[in-house]
Amino acid sequence: MLVVNSWFRVSMACTAIVLVPLGAWADGPSWPGPAFPDWRSPGQVKQACDAGLRQAGAALRQLEEVAPTAGWIAAYDAFYATTEDAHGPVEFIRHVHPDAKVRDAAEACELRWQDFLTRVGQNERLYRAARAVEPADDIDREALRQTIEAFEDSGVGLAPARRTRARELANRISALGQQFDKNIRDSATRVPFTPAELVGVPAAVWKGARRDAQGRVLLGLDYPSYYPVVEHAQSPAARERMWRAKMNEGGAANIRLLGEITRLRRDYARLFGSDSYADFMLRRRMARDTASAQRFLDDVQQAVREGEQRDLAALREAKARHLDQPLDKTTLERWDVLFYTERLRKERFTVDEESFRPYFPPQESLQFVMRIAETMFGVRYTPVPAKLWHPEAQAYAVSDATTGKPLAGLIVDLYPRDGKYGHAAVWSYRSGSTLAGRLPQAALVVNFDRKGLTIDELDTLLHEFGHALHANLSATRYALNAGTSTQQDFVEAPSQMLEDWIFDRPVLKLFTEVCPRCEPVPDELVEKARAAREFTKGSLTARQHLYAAYDLALHGPDAPEPMAQWRRMEGATSLGHVPGTMFPAAFSHVAGGYGAGYYGYLWSLVVAMDLRTAFAGKRLDATVGRRYRDTVLGQGGQRPPQQLVHDFLGRDTSPKAFYDYLAR
Numbered sequence: 001m002l003v004v005n006s007w008f009r010v011s012m013a014c015t016a017i018v019l020v021p022l023g024a025w026a027d028g029p030s031w032p033g034p035a036f037p038d039w040r041s042p043g044q045v046k047q048a049c050d051a052g053l054r055q056a057g058a059a060l061r062q063l064e065e066v067a068p069t070a071g072w073i074a075a076y077d078a079f080y081a082t083t084e085d086a087h088g089p090v091e092f093i094r095h096v097h098p099d100a101k102v103r104d105a106a107e108a109c110e111l112r113w114q115d116f117l118t119r120v121g122q123n124e125r126l127y128r129a130a131r132a133v134e135p136a137d138d139i140d141r142e143a144l145r146q147t148i149e150a151f152e153d154s155g156v157g158l159a160p161a162r163r164t165r166a167r168e169l170a171n172r173i174s175a176l177g178q179q180f181d182k183n184i185r186d187s188a189t190r191v192p193f194t195p196a197e198l199v200g201v202p203a204a205v206w207k208g209a210r211r212d213a214q215g216r217v218l219l220g221l222d223y224p225s226y227y228p229v230v231e232h233a234q235s236p237a238a239r240e241r242m243w244r245a246k247m248n249e250g251g252a253a254n255i256r257l258l259g260e261i262t263r264l265r266r267d268y269a270r271l272f273g274s275d276s277y278a279d280f281m282l283r284r285r286m287a288r289d290t291a292s293a294q295r296f297l298d299d300v301q302q303a304v305r306e307g308e309q310r311d312l313a314a315l316r317e318a319k320a321r322h323l324d325q326p327l328d329k330t331t332l333e334r335w336d337v338l339f340y341t342e343r344l345r346k347e348r349f350t351v352d353e354e355s356f357r358p359y360f361p362p363q364e365s366l367q368f369v370m371r372i373a374e375t376m377f378g379v380r381y382t383p384v385p386a387k388l389w390h391p392e393a394q395a396y397a398v399s400d401a402t403t404g405k406p407l408a409g410l411i412v413d414l415y416p417r418d419g420k421y422g423h424a425a426v427w428s429y430r431s432g433s434t435l436a437g438r439l440p441q442a443a444l445v446v447n448f449d450r451k452g453l454t455i456d457e458l459d460t461l462l463h464e465f466g467h468a469l470h471a472n473l474s475a476t477r478y479a480l481n482a483g484t485s486t487q488q489d490f491v492e493a494p495s496q497m498l499e500d501w502i503f504d505r506p507v508l509k510l511f512t513e514v515c516p517r518c519e520p521v522p523d524e525l526v527e528k529a530r531a532a533r534e535f536t537k538g539s540l541t542a543r544q545h546l547y548a549a550y551d552l553a554l555h556g557p558d559a560p561e562p563m564a565q566w567r568r569m570e571g572a573t574s575l576g577h578v579p580g581t582m583f584p585a586a587f588s589h590v591a592g593g594y595g596a597g598y599y600g601y602l603w604s605l606v607v608a609m610d611l612r613t614a615f616a617g618k619r620l621d622a623t624v625g626r627r628y629r630d631t632v633l634g635q636g637g638q639r640p641p642q643q644l645v646h647d648f649l650g651r652d653t654s655p656k657a658f659y660d661y662l663a664r
């Protein structure tokens, strides 16, 4: 769900030490630009890290000598790109490399980069130069504005002691955030189940799984294991145990880390005269201030309250019917929600998420989302050979379908494995620049069942692919505001826009094109899935609202203790808080780059639904798609989001489509 850019996105030349050019296939497109580094040992990471930092230091000293004339922005951007080339792959590889020692080396390197980047952000000579440059046009003006703000938010304008404190805080927050992710990624929790407890769970999920000495099946918390158990296990005890294990992922250690992170962020914001980290961050975003974001969340809550109650009542009735007990003796527990949602889907809409897997094999699903992009945006994806961190990771060259011009590179890592990042995300580790002729590269990471995807998972793939498109089809002048480096409460919009594409018949027909041997998914099944999704939108939106409101509260002036705040807020919802669970311990978004930004998912969704109106009835229309590629995706962050939306829709953005959707 996530998109990751390096913070203070400054980044080093593709050195011969770390980067080896890929061989091209005879006639087709080749991988554009440097190959992803093929690190096999911690020593190689360390060596690349030393070299990268050395070169970044040298490039910084050169940049300090550049006069603040019209060419300064391009020089600054070249430094940014240089730094990103060394830093981007290291920042990314720590999430996916199969060797824990390599991941550890990358994490150690990342902390050194963080310190380097914070120091760049506090560099007075660069700051003074940025302020002295006369912008030639709007794009330069926007690039300068963002650059100057990034310097100011790094503490360049603070008195020396405060500036040092800001750097210490930034470095400490990075280290704590790393530890938070590591505690989740490396936990290797296995939940034991007797085969009898797994009645209802598709056999393919657990038949081949490891067993303990008593013959119990051991299942991890990865999505392909977790969801089938909580959605399908007939045994309430099994569901509860799995759910509780997931709700304790990260553990008490992560609650302490989250508390420290949010307190330090508050302290950081106070150095700049802001009351809270939320205020400090939101002043640079579409929302502008915490009060506006809060008002928006209140409106959403109001709009979904009734729908949520209706959903929960239906689930509780389903439970009473299933257990053949009176409704007033029936309590809906949190670990019941997914199970009875599935039952109701089957009952009301006769749709079973599992039944989609045979229609959507993983590799063909990837080709399918690529075909959607090819049809809408006039591009082509070509697999290219690459030596990557794992044999299953794949590389694609993206080119313009009409001209054949190379556009970008995309790496995809589809399946779960131990030590791999467990959610779905895109890393924009290399930003494009038309001025420098530099082509973007991104990596898409998901964790799918090898047997195939459910329609919800296909939706997730399309969402992440939307981020990859945003990164890959960027055509900005400067790397520093390429693709996904737009305002954070807008960045989800292009991905969310695509989410409902899969319920469209003409779109789904493309599956047959990429997989002639695949049986086409029946229209009727898709129609039912769409109806089933409508049915849970109240409770799902209410949950998103809770996450967003919690994140803002955590980053408010008090920086409250995370569990106390969570117990209060989750406790105030209809299903309440379950003692002994600690959902925030695995809430990586708030510990990481989405801190005080989770509301952006709902905020962006408003824009996404508005963007969809231009594609109404013609989701694959290449003319609208091309206009969208040029006015929105291609523009990255070089114009404010409001303007991009206006350029595409021919009017200001409106929340009408969003509230109509919630009300219908």
Ligand SMILES: [Zn+2]
Pocket (backbone or CB within 6 Å): 001, 002, 003, 463, 464, 467, 492, 495
């Ligand atoms: Zn996302």
